[in-house]
Amino acid sequence: MVRIIFKMVVAVALALSAMVFVGCNESDPLANKVHKVSDLGKKKVGVQIGNTADIYASEYGGDTAKIDVERYTKLADAVQALKQGKIDAVLLDDQPAIYFVKQNPTLRVLDEAFVEETYAGVIAKGNEGLLDTFNLVLKEMHENGIFDSLMNTYINGTGSYHYAQKVKEGPHLVLATNAQFPPYEYHEGEFIVGLEIELAYYLADKMGRVLEIQDIEFDAVINAVSSGKADLGLSGFTVTEERKKSINFTDKLVDNKVVIMVRSDIKPSELDNKVFTVSDLGHKKVGVQIGNTADIYASEYGGDTAKIDVERYTKLADAVQALKQGKIDAVLLDDQPAIYFVKQNPTLRVLDEAFVEETYAGVIAKGNEGLLDTFNLVLKEMHENGIFDSLMNTYINGTGSYHYAQKVKEGPHLVLATNAQFPPYEYHEGEFIVGLEIELAYYLADKMGRVLEIQDIEFDAVINAVSSGKADLGLSGFTVTEERKKSINFTDKLVDNRVVILVRTGEKEASAETFTEKFHKNFIKDNRWKYIAEGLRNTLIIAVCAALLGIVIGFLVAMVRVNHEFNGKYKIANWVCKAYLAVIRGTPMMVQLLIIYYIVFSSVNINKLLVAIIAFGINSGAYVSEIIRGGIKAVDPGQIEAGRSLGLKFRTVMLHVVYPQAFKNSLPALTNEFISLIKETSICGYIGLTDLTRGGDIIRSLTYEAMFPLLSVAVVYFIIVAGLSTCVARLEKRLKKNER
Amino acid sequence: MAKEVMIQVKNLCKSYGDKQILKNIDAEFHKGDVVAIIGPSGCGKSTFLRQLNLLEKPTSGDILLDGKSILDKKVSKPTIRARVGMVFQQFNLFKNMTALENIMFAPVKLGMMTKAEGEKRAKELLERVGLADRADHYPAQLSGGQQQRVAIARAAAMNPEAILFDEPTSALDPEMVGEVLKIMKDLAQSGMTMLVVTHEMGFAREVANRVLFFADGVIKEQGTPEEIFDHPKDQRLKDFLAAIKK
Numbered sequence: 001m002v003r004i005i006f007k008m009v010v011a012v013a014l015a016l017s018a019m020v021f022v023g024c025n026e027s028d029p030l031a032n033k034v035h036k037v038s039d040l041g042k043k044k045v046g047v048q049i050g051n052t053a054d055i056y057a058s059e060y061g062g063d064t065a066k067i068d069v070e071r072y073t074k075l076a077d078a079v080q081a082l083k084q085g086k087i088d089a090v091l092l093d094d095q096p097a098i099y100f101v102k103q104n105p106t107l108r109v110l111d112e113a114f115v116e117e118t119y120a121g122v123i124a125k126g127n128e129g130l131l132d133t134f135n136l137v138l139k140e141m142h143e144n145g146i147f148d149s150l151m152n153t154y155i156n157g158t159g160s161y162h163y164a165q166k167v168k169e170g171p172h173l174v175l176a177t178n179a180q181f182p183p184y185e186y187h188e189g190e191f192i193v194g195l196e197i198e199l200a201y202y203l204a205d206k207m208g209r210v211l212e213i214q215d216i217e218f219d220a221v222i223n224a225v226s227s228g229k230a231d232l233g234l235s236g237f238t239v240t241e242e243r244k245k246s247i248n249f250t251d252k253l254v255d256n257k258v259v260i261m262v263r264s265d266i267k268p269s270e271l272d273n274k275v276f277t278v279s280d281l282g283h284k285k286v287g288v289q290i291g292n293t294a295d296i297y298a299s300e301y302g303g304d305t306a307k308i309d310v311e312r313y314t315k316l317a318d319a320v321q322a323l324k325q326g327k328i329d330a331v332l333l334d335d336q337p338a339i340y341f342v343k344q345n346p347t348l349r350v351l352d353e354a355f356v357e358e359t360y361a362g363v364i365a366k367g368n369e370g371l372l373d374t375f376n377l378v379l380k381e382m383h384e385n386g387i388f389d390s391l392m393n394t395y396i397n398g399t400g401s402y403h404y405a406q407k408v409k410e411g412p413h414l415v416l417a418t419n420a421q422f423p424p425y426e427y428h429e430g431e432f433i434v435g436l437e438i439e440l441a442y443y444l445a446d447k448m449g450r451v452l453e454i455q456d457i458e459f460d461a462v463i464n465a466v467s468s469g470k471a472d473l474g475l476s477g478f479t480v481t482e483e484r485k486k487s488i489n490f491t492d493k494l495v496d497n498r499v500v501i502l503v504r505t506g507e508k509e510a511s512a513e514t515f516t517e518k519f520h521k522n523f524i525k526d527n528r529w530k531y532i533a534e535g536l537r538n539t540l541i542i543a544v545c546a547a548l549l550g551i552v553i554g555f556l557v558a559m560v561r562v563n564h565e566f567n568g569k570y571k572i573a574n575w576v577c578k579a580y581l582a583v584i585r586g587t588p589m590m591v592q593l594l595i596i597y598y599i600v601f602s603s604v605n606i607n608k609l610l611v612a613i614i615a616f617g618i619n620s621g622a623y624v625s626e627i628i629r630g631g632i633k634a635v636d637p638g639q640i641e642a643g644r645s646l647g648l649k650f651r652t653v654m655l656h657v658v659y660p661q662a663f664k665n666s667l668p669a670l671t672n673e674f675i676s677l678i679k680e681t682s683i684c685g686y687i688g689l690t691d692l693t694r695g696g697d698i699i700r701s702l703t704y705e706a707m708f709p710l711l712s713v714a715v716v717y718f719i720i721v722a723g724l725s726t727c728v729a730r731l732e733k734r735l736k737k738n739e740r
Numbered sequence: 741m742a743k744e745v746m747i748q749v750k751n752l753c754k755s756y757g758d759k760q761i762l763k764n765i766d767a768e769f770h771k772g773d774v775v776a777i778i779g780p781s782g783c784g785k786s787t788f789l790r791q792l793n794l795l796e797k798p799t800s801g802d803i804l805l806d807g808k809s810i811l812d813k814k815v816s817k818p819t820i821r822a823r824v825g826m827v828f829q830q831f832n833l834f835k836n837m838t839a840l841e842n843i844m845f846a847p848v849k850l851g852m853m854t855k856a857e858g859e860k861r862a863k864e865l866l867e868r869v870g871l872a873d874r875a876d877h878y879p880a881q882l883s884g885g886q887q888q889r890v891a892i893a894r895a896a897a898m899n900p901e902a903i904l905f906d907e908p909t910s911a912l913d914p915e916m917v918g919e920v921l922k923i924m925k926d927l928a929q930s931g932m933t934m935l936v937v938t939h940e941m942g943f944a945r946e947v948a949n950r951v952l953f954f955a956d957g958v959i960k961e962q963g964t965p966e967e968i969f970d971h972p973k974d975q976r977l978k979d980f981l982a983a984i985k986k
Contacts, residue, residue: 638828639834642833656834
């Protein structure tokens with residue numbers, strides 16, 4: 001009848017997650033069977049020997065619903081048994097429970113507490129001098145704030161204060177404890193740390209003694225103290241009347257709840273959500289969008305001990321896809337897109353706790369202060385005339401349906417760079433790009449008498465586009481940061497934003513869509529097939545023109561080099577050609593494309609198709625020239641000798657005898673080069689061109705469906721390449737007639 | 741020998757780096773001469789021949805064609821080459837052209853004939869080498885012997901003043917040697933000036949009016965076929981002929 005408790009003891013259950021949904025299969029040993037305190041009857045429940053939970057558990061339920069108590073020396077053993085399904089719950093104190101749950105995502109603590117109680121230190125009867133000292137020092141610690149600081153460090157997790165012993169020599173103060181009870185006392189590396197340990201250090205310092213810690217079994221601590229082996233016992237002792245008979249308790253240290261730890265209801269498979277709070281993010285795989293501020297915060301999070309394993313995606317939709325498929329554990333993203341994504345994907349949810357709070361603004365190049373002033377004035381006007389609020393209602397609050405359409409149809413352009421994969425600020429709807437920031441830009445363009453031209457490029461390229469002058473203005477949910485301010489001007493604040501954590505709900509996809517539904521969603525709905533069609537058109541234009549340009553460049557370079565090799569002519573031109581080959585073949589195509597777009601043509605407003613054709617043509621030319629040169633060198637030198645012996649000029653021999661043979665020799669390698677050229681154009685999305693691949697990507701970002709868009713894009717590429725291969729095979733056959 | 745001197749070689753030397761291939765060669769070739777050049781391999785026969793139409797440049801010395809130096813910088817190399825034809829050991833027919841095109845290509849390209857004339861001439865020459873029915877065949881579709889006959893026709897099509905033969909039958913299967921030698925014999929009988937590097941001693945004895953024996957980069961001995969083959973004086977020549985007979 002240990003009912004006399006200073007505090008109430010609460011029951012908590014920590015649940016281990018089963019392979020199946022909660023309790024849906026009673027025969028499953030890993031299914032959780034304890035959902036509330038009253039479920040504990042007749043269940044196997046683990047406790048630590050000597051802990052008050054042991055006493056409560058033994059008394060619980062009278063004769064009809066007795067708990068089957070399993071006693072463990074170490075709490076960690078009880079937790080292990082729970083995880084393995086050997087027991088149904090563990091009764092333990094709330095702080096250690098929180099610690100264990102953090103380590104084991106398949107466990108959870110029931111909200112309902114089992115008992116509430118109080119912790120205090122123990123000191124032997126007859127040692128009232130130490131008892132008084134302890135209570136005085138404790139009072140002093142409460143007054144000077146050291147106790148609260150330690151509470152913040154160990155219990156609330158909001159501080160990092162630590163107290164270290166200052167007295168290094170002298171008589172010892174012996175502390176008996178059981179250092180398996182985080183956060184009060186536990187091992188960290190080689191040391192024993194914890195709230196009660198540091199409290200003891202402070203006490204020892206005040207007494208001019210050196211603290212000596214004796215780490216013994218929990219049920220031996222009181223004995224050690226009462227027998228005089230130790231001066232003081234601190235081991236998360238609950239104050240009970242029973243114990244008071246044999247030992248003196250110090251004043252109250254902290255309140256405690258005995259809670260019930262059970263297996264959680266979610267599947268421990270890879271589909272499990274492992275992130276429940278911000279503090280769970282350490283060591284987890286977390287997706288972010290490249291260039292988004294979440295990337296910066298995530299990379300900085302957790303210091304060295306709890307680093308986030310950051311996975312960077314170019315597209316938010318890809319990160320969401322990866323989360324759905326269980327490849328990552330959470331996505332850090334801005335709150336509005338998160339809400340939109342959750343709406344589209346019922347198996348995802350946003351954690352209530354925000355990761356960071358910040359502000360969005362537009363970006364305008366340094367030196368373009370005129371546009372900056374105009375923007376801010378127009379924004380102010382939009383706030384005053386209510387248009388901004390109307391747009392907010394439409395896109396953010398979902399309470400309105402106001403839209404602003406551009407009125408100016410002709411005239412100079414105002415170029416907006418954005419990444420239209422960021423609902424509700426900017427995203428694709430049907431064939432159009434819409435969103436709060438887009439309509440804001442329309443309004444601005446009208447005020448300036450200009451036609452808005454939207455360039456949809458990768459997010460991490462937007463600021464570059466603006467600062468290099470490719471675009472006048474960037475609106476893409478940009479968070480204002482000090483770092484960015486150095487390279488770009490921010491407009492006045494547009495909206496507030498929170499970086500939130502998107503995780504899986506753990507539910508299964510409601511119902512699988514049929515093949516036809518998926519096909520309809522990906523291609524028919526809103527004429528989405530047009531993205532593929534437009535992409536195909538651009539891919540073909542780029543590939544064909546770049547191939548022609550590549551042949552011209554390649555032929556000229558090969559001529560220079562071959563002439564140099566045979567006659568020693570064109571020394572300088574040959575050197576230039578060799579440098580060209582080294583640079584082009586020594587750097588990735590993608591980097592070349594970006595350099596040509598952002599550096600070479602930075603201040604020229606040039607059609608992007610042309611940029612792509614030039615970039616790919618220059619790249620292909622290098623490979624073509626080496627292929628042609630190889631083909632020429634493979635021609636028997638006797639052919640040239642014979643031609644010259646007939647009195648023909650070198651050029652005539654090359655043109656009529658060598659090149660035709662070299663072309664035939666090179667044809668298979670040239671075909672390969674054109675095939676890879678066609679496929680390489682798939683990186684055009686990086687400069688915002690809708691090529692075939694990006695066409696598929698846009699559909700993917702709209703439907704969150706990977707299979708159809710990707711497979712159809714693959715099939716189209718395959719058909720193009722197969723067609724080209726067939727044509728070349730025919731040509732080769734025709735050229736073969738002069739062979740036996 | 742009242743024939744006029746056509747090619748005169750004076751003190752000709754040729755070195756590749758430190759290695760001297762030809763040492764102070766002096767020789768004269770007359771119009772209508774059929775000269776067989778024999779000797780052990782690596783003795784400089786082919787190198788000698790290739791200097792004569794400037795496929796290689798002499799290190800020193802001079803070559804006169806009709807009394808004028810062909811090494812003069814003012815003289816156009818293609819013109820000299822057009823006047824002195826060449827037939828190669830490996831035939832070197834243009835692989836991307838038919839037999840007919842191979843023959844007519846150079847004369848037409850150099851403006852010596854119209855396309856129609858070139859075609860007519862090429863057909864005549866193919867007739868002469870017995871390959872009229874192979875006009876539209878590509879080199880890869882012809883046997884080695886047939887290819888060499890086309891190559892001879894190609895050289896002849898330029899109406900050269902002389903034709904140089906660089907081991908014309910060495911790359912042929914034995915059964916094809918005869919057909920090529922026959923064509924060369926016909927050509928010799930028509931009065932063409934010919935310099936032939938060869939290992940075919942029968943041909944040299946029967947067709948040539950003069951034989952040069954090359955060894956160690958010099959002309960060791962020269963004379964009529966009878967003098968060379970029946971009464972050799974030089975010991976190297978005697979050894980060479982004895983080695984061939986085995």
